[in-house]
Every structure is written in structure tokens, then in C-alpha cells.
Amino acid sequence: MRAFLISCVLAACASGHAADTVIYYGPNGEVLANGRYTRVTISWVNGQPVMSQQVVLDVGGGVVPPGPPLPPVPPVSDLDAKIVALIAQVNDPDKPVTSAKLAETYRFVAALGEAGSVTDVAKLRESAERVSALYLGRKDKAIIWQPFTAGMASLTAPMDFAGVLVAYKAAETRLLSLQPPDPPQPPPLPPVTSAAKVLILIPPELPDQELSLLTNQSRNDKAWSKKILILNSDAKDENKSPDPLVTKALAYLSGRPLPRILLLDAAGSFVADDAVPATWEAAKAYLTQKGVSP
Amino acid sequence: MSGYISPVLEGIDTAFVDFDFVKAAEASGIVDDNGTPTFGYIEPTHAELMASRGRKGIQRYAAARPVYTKLECIKRIKIMDAEGGWRYRRIVHKKNQKNEGSCVYNATAHAFQNKWNVQFGDHNAISMSPMSGYRHNARSAGSGSTVGGAIKWLSEVGLLPTDNPENRARFKQVHPDVGWSASFMPNWKTETAPLFRADEWYWVESAEEWWSSIINGDDCVGGRDGHCIDHCGLGLDGNSILSFYVQSWSIPWGFKLETSIGPLTTFGADSESKVRTMVARDGWALGSVLRPAFMRNV
Numbered sequence: 055m056r057a058f059l060i061s062c063v064l065a066a067c068a069s070g071h072a073a074d075t076v077i078y079y080g081p082n083g084e085v086l087a088n089g090r091y092t093r094v095t096i097s098w099v100n101g102q103p104v105m106s107q108q109v110v111l112d113v114g115g116g117v118v119p120p121g122p123p124l125p126p127v128p129p130v131s132d133l134d135a136k137i138v139a140l141i142a143q144v145n146d147p148d149k150p151v152t153s154a155k156l157a158e159t160y161r162f163v164a165a166l167g168e169a170g171s172v173t174d175v176a177k178l179r180e181s182a183e184r185v186s187a188l189y190l191g192r193k194d195k196a197i198i199w200q201p202f203t204a205g206m207a208s209l210t211a212p213m214d215f216a217g218v219l220v221a222y223k224a225a226e227t228r229l230l231s232l233q234p235p236d237p238p239q240p241p242p243l244p245p246v247t248s249a250a251k252v253l254i255l256i257p258p259e260l261p262d263q264e265l266s267l268l269t270n271q272s273r274n275d276k277a278w279s280k281k282i283l284i285l286n287s288d289a290k291d292e293n294k295s296p297d298p299l300v301t302k303a304l305a306y307l308s309g310r311p312l313p314r315i316l317l318l319d320a321a322g323s324f325v326a327d328d329a330v331p332a333t334w335e336a337a338k339a340y341l342t343q344k345g346v347s348p
Numbered sequence: 349m350s351g352y353i354s355p356v357l358e359g360i361d362t363a364f365v366d367f368d369f370v371k372a373a374e375a376s377g378i379v380d381d382n383g384t385p386t387f388g389y390i391e392p393t394h395a396e397l398m399a400s401r402g403r404k405g406i407q408r409y410a411a412a413r414p415v416y417t418k419l420e421c422i423k424r425i426k427i428m429d430a431e432g433g434w435r436y437r438r439i440v441h442k443k444n445q446k447n448e449g450s451c452v453y454n455a456t457a458h459a460f461q462n463k464w465n466v467q468f469g470d471h472n473a474i475s476m477s478p479m480s481g482y483r484h485n486a487r488s489a490g491s492g493s494t495v496g497g498a499i500k501w502l503s504e505v506g507l508l509p510t511d512n513p514e515n516r517a518r519f520k521q522v523h524p525d526v527g528w529s530a531s532f533m534p535n536w537k538t539e540t541a542p543l544f545r546a547d548e549w550y551w552v553e554s555a556e557e558w559w560s561s562i563i564n565g566d567d568c569v570g571g572r573d574g575h576c577i578d579h580c581g582l583g584l585d586g587n588s589i590l591s592f593y594v595q596s597w598s599i600p601w602g603f604k605l606e607t608s609i610g611p612l613t614t615f616g617a618d619s620e621s622k623v624r625t626m627v628a629r630d631g632w633a634l635g636s637v638l639r640p641a642f643m644r645n646v
Contacts, residue, residue: 258412258548258635258636259413260413260414261413261566262413262414266563266564266565267428267431267433269466269565270437270438270466270565271431271432271433273437273465273466273469273470273608274432276470279469279470280469283467283469284466284468285639286636289547289636289638289639290547290639291638292545292640292641294547294638297639299639
């Protein structure tokens with residue numbers, strides 16, 4: 055080692071160069087190969103992994119010797135279709151969220167390759183595996199996404215360095231294309247119906263204060279009261295036979311729970327039903343939405 | 349009075365709380381067949397009580413519907429006060445028994461009419477004749493009758509509509525509200541009375557059940573001190589619960605409440621002790637009335 059250093063110094067002096075000569079050694083005393091050495095930091099913010107990289111060492115130039123010939127990179131369109139197919143195999147309820155994390159994996163690893171921080175294709179694939187595992191975090195997510203990650207490993211296995219970079223960028227694009235879910239939408243307004251009359255059907259054991267209030271208020275509201283019929287679900291006619299309208303209503307409801315508000319058209323056919331709203335004000339709003347007018 | 353007071357009780361004449369019916373009957377000279385001051389409520393015998401309570405289909409209120417504690421009732425009364433939930437609002441046809449002892453049937457007619465109006469609406473209100481039932485359950489115009497007999501009659505036979513121009517145009521048989529000697533129209537019992545029957549009565553056995561049934565939307569019928577009245581609302585005087593009844597005497601009497609036809613001065617109130625007296629004898633809540641065929645297209 056000492057002889058090598060002396061010879062270098064002598065060579066520099068003999069050539070008359072004024073610039074410093076810098077030589078980098080590895081931990082075992084080996085001279086470091088040319089290239090940019092990058093420090094990768096993975097920190098955790100709010101339970102999420104955040105990666106950062108910084109080139110901490112840039113060692114001289116140098117040309118990577120060409121390796122053995124590799125199979126050609128598949129056309130992008132074909133590659134893209136395969137990646138789409140791999141994503142489709144994943145059944146993840148949080149797919150848009152998880153795919154965004156994985157997109158970051160492939161963006162990051164591709165950037166390492168493009169920056170020259172990783173020059174070996176095997177290490178590039180290995181980085182992708184490690185980083186994706188890190189981003190997926192939970193074991194169940196790793197299992198859920200295994201069809202995709204394993205598929206990507208198989209897909210890129212025969213590729214050369216440049217091909218793998220192309221594949222990773224394509225994966226990033228595809229994974230990002232899965233948009234996060236839309237924010238919850240308010241429930242759709244009930245469709246307007248042809249309802250003309252209202253039946254409030256109450257199980258005989260349940261007239262409680264809330265229903266008592268609602269039914270009395272509906273009767274206090276003279277404008278609406280004429281549209282409303284209030285019956286027990288065991289109501290009877292003058293022959294003490296089951297009331298025909300109630301029988302029809304119960305058949306229409308097919309076991310849906312009581313108390314129930316049912317809407318009838320002018321011909322007496324049921325056109326809609328719902329749980330009885332909690333208050334008379336809410337009931338009026340519901341009826342108005344359904345197209346019933348006082 | 350202290351604490352919360354129901355708005356309808358503000359400033360009322362306290363003479364109408366736990367009103368002394370016996371003294372009023374004495375003052376009016378209204379007596380039953382034995383000369384006892386009464387407006388028509390006679391206490392049932394034990395056998396009559398058992399017969400009415402043991403009828404097929406009769407359910408104990410506590411076994412059939414929600415019952416609240418007194419504390420819960422107090423909370424719920426405040427809500428009902430604020431929301432206008434009391435059934436006295438359903439009164440369209442106010443009864444007047446005049447000088448006959450038909451209070452039990454006037455009370456049950458009030459209860460029937462109110463429940464009818466809840467089910468079908470005040471716009472479909474029909475005035476019912478108390479005398480059409482009392483005439484068959486009493487010995488004389490002044491003898492009085494039992495609540496158990498009336499609930500049986502309303503369940504099995506039914507009342508007739510009041511004899512007025514509107515009902516005459518609509519029904520084959522009608523009957524006056526008062527008049528012991530008024531004759532019945534032919535076939536009244538098979539053609540018209542069956543249309544106006546109660547379907548579900550509940551036997552009320554405690555003050556808590558009584559208050560709960562009124563909160564839950566039923567009218568309660570009970571008798572005390574020789575008189576029977578229909579209770580259709582509650583009020584609070586501090587932590588004392590008062591049960592409102594609609595009187596079957598001529599107007600004005602008692603305090604005023606807002607009804608479907610405007611303010612009526614015809615209400616009295618009974619304290620817990622009076623309610624306990626009524627349920628110890630014969631208290632009933634009317635759960636529902638039949639829906640006759642002629643009500644199918646209204």
C-alpha cells in the first residue's frame with residue numbers, strides 16, 4: 055500500500071500536474087471503484103416510511119465494462135400490459151393508497167439506477183425488493199401484493215440494467231394511475247315518486263313516546279294530515295279480519311322492519327317505503343323529497 | 349307550585365285539580381238509583397272486574413307496551429309539553445252527558461273518537477253517541493255503569509254515530525248523544541254499530557302504566573268518586589304528575605286547552621293519588637279502533 059501511494063505521488067510530481075490526487079479506500083483497504091456513492095436515509099414520519107438520498111462521495115470517472123449480451127427489453131406497450139395485468143391480480147381494499155406507496159418504491163429505485171448510485175442490475179432488483187417490502191410495511195400487505203412484487207421480479211429477471219429501469223418507471227406510472235378513492239359522497243336523494251298517500255305502519259307493541267309524538271304532530275299539521283293514515287300492523291276491519299291494506303303492505307315489505315312509512319300512489323299501489331323518520335319535521339322533508347305534497 | 353310547571357298549568361284554578369265529583373253531584377242534585385250522588389260511574393263488583401279483565405284478547409298494559417318509571421315520565425312530559433304531543437289535541441267532538449249518568453260511555457266515546465282521529469285524521473272525525481252504548485249497560489238514565497262493561501261493549505257491539513245531519517246523510521243508523529228514552533233505528537246493531545268498535549284495550553294496573561300509556565299516545569279511561577273521565581294528557585307541577593281529562597259536562601268548566609277545533613274550557617287534572625284510585629278499580633287504555641270498509645277510500 056505504501057509503495058502504491060509513493061508511486062502515485064511520484065507520478066503526479068513527474069507529470070507536473072498541480073491538481074491534488076485523491077484516492078478512496080474501502081474498509082478492507084481496497085481502492086474504491088469510480089462512481090457516485092449515495093447515502094440513503096429511511097426515516098419514519100407519522101408511521102410512514104420516508105426515503106431521502108444524498109450523494110456523499112463522487113469517485114473519479116470510469117467506464118463500466120460491458121457485460122454479456124442480454125435479451126432485448128420488451129416493447130413498452132407490452133411491458134405496460136404485463137404490469138397492468140400484475141396489478142389486476144392484487145385484491146387490496148386499500149389498493150389506491152398502497153399502490154401509491156409502491157409507486158414511490160419503483161420511482162426511488164429507478165432514480166438510484168439513473169444517478170449511478172446502483173450500477174449492478176442484480177443490486178437494482180434487490181433494492182426494489184427491499185424497498186417495496188419496507189413501503190408495504192405490514193405483513194398482510196406484503197402477502198396481498200405478492201402477486202405484483204413477485205411478478206415484477208420475474209418480469210425484470212431477464213432484463214439488463216436499462217430494461218429494468220424502464221420497467222420500474224412503467225410500474226411507477228401504472229401504480230400512480232390508480233387514483234385514491236373519492237371522498238364519501240352524501241347519500242343520494244330518494245327518487246321522486248308518484249306517491250299521493252302515506253301509511254305509517256306501527257307494530258302494536260311499539261307505540262312509544264317518539265311515535266306518539268310523531269303521529270300526533272302529523273295530525274296537528276292540518277295541511278299534511280289528510281294525506282296520512284296511521285295503522286297498527288295487526289289492524290282489523292269491521293269483521294275483525296286483517297285489514298286488507300295492512301295485509302298488502304306487509305306483503306310489499308317482505309319482512310322489512312316496522313315501524314315503516316309507506317307511500318301509495320293514487321291507485322293505492324305502494325311505490326316506496328322507508329324507516330319512520332325520527333321527527334315529524336324529518337318525515338315532512340322525506341315526503342317532500344319523495345314528491346308528496348301536502 | 350315550585351320547579352318546572354307545564355305551560356298549560358300556569359295560572360289554572362287549582363279547584364280543577366282533584367276536583368271533588370261527589371260534592372259537585374250533591375250540589376247538582378244528580379244521584380243514582382240508590383240516591384247516591386254520582387255522574388254515572390259505579391264501581392264494578394269483583395266478579396265484573398275479573399270478567400272484564402279476563403276477556404279473550406285483553407292484555408295487561410305492562411306486558412304489551414313500554415312502561416316508564418315516574419322519573420322517566422317526568423322527563424318525557426317536558427318533551428311532550430315542548431313538542432305538542434298530547435292527545436287532547438285530537439278532540440273534535442266534545443261530549444256532554446247533561447243530567448244523565450252516562451259518564452262512562454261519554455268517557456269511552458271521547459277515547460274512541462280521539463283514537464279514531466289519530467288513525468284517520470281529524471278531518472275524518474265522526475261524533476259518536478255515548479247513549480247508544482249506555483242505554484244497554486245501565487238500569488236507568490241515572491244508574492251509572494262500569495268501565496269494564498263499556499270496554500266490553502265497545503269491543504263487541506260498538507257505538508252508533510251521533511244523530512246529526514252530517515251523520516244521518518252518511519249512515520243508516522244514528523243515535524242521539526243523550527236521551528235515555530230515545531228509540532233505536534232498525535238493524536242498528538248489525539249494520540252500523542259494528543263499524544265503530546274498539547280493537548285493542550289494555551288493562552292498566554299502576555300509575556306508571558297510566559302515565560306511560562298517555563305518553564305513548566293512548567287515552568286512559570277510569571272512574572273515581574262517582575264519575576268517569578277520559579284522560580288524554582299529562583302535566584307537571586314540580587315533580588308532581590297531573591293527568592288531564594276531558595270533562596263530559598257542559599262548557600265552560602275547568603281549564604282551557606288547545607284542541608283541534610280551538611281552545612276548549614273543559615279540562616280537569618288528577619294527581620297521582622287519584623290516578624292510583626282509578627287504576628286500583630278499573631283503568632283501561634284504548635290501543636286501536638277497527639278500520640271499517642267505508643274508511644278504505646278516504
